[in-house]
Amino acid sequence: MNKKTLVFGASLKPMRYSNIAINRLVQNKHDVVAYGLKEGVVAGITIDTDLKSYENIDTITLYLNPQRQKPYYDYLISLQPERIIFNPGTENPEFQKLLQDNDIEFEVACTLVLLGTNQY
Template identity: 40%
Template structure:
């Protein structure tokens, strides 16, 4: 289980409150996770959370990378994700990717197909 100060990265963070990635950010904050970075090609900040465009701009190894990006858009990001080397990747519903799962598992990264919101609410995060 991650600790409150562990880095959480939200791939595909949105500034739109009705988007699941935004809801996940808010719920992570509610459950005490303060070290959150979003990844989005154009946003710089969402409600006080820093957003970067490239994985190289993430300062250290995250505990969890939670994914909110369509698998077609995700495919070109696989090398960057594997190089980031998170301890765990959560593929939220609709983001499942065999290619990412295989590449991550080959590097020893845990991959979970689950909903971050459900994991948090049921204390399984």
């Protein structure tokens, strides 16, 4: 199944997990959009540096630590994703409560593991 995913906190550095996730999502034929602090292209996907009104987002996979997430709470909720994945190091009970209040599912998981085990 093709699920449109927003990689939030995308990096141009090949060793970063967000970069690896973009590559694996593309390899698995998922539609991918990405937001990060530096413009560039990873696996053919342009990393946006401005907050866009993406449509039909199934999954947001987070690669920002909890302290850096707070300014983006309203924006991420406004995208109305089906779920948000909190990758290792991004777990955030405050944001998770807001997601529950807005009927948005979330998982504390690793996108790379989910993809590698066909559980994505």
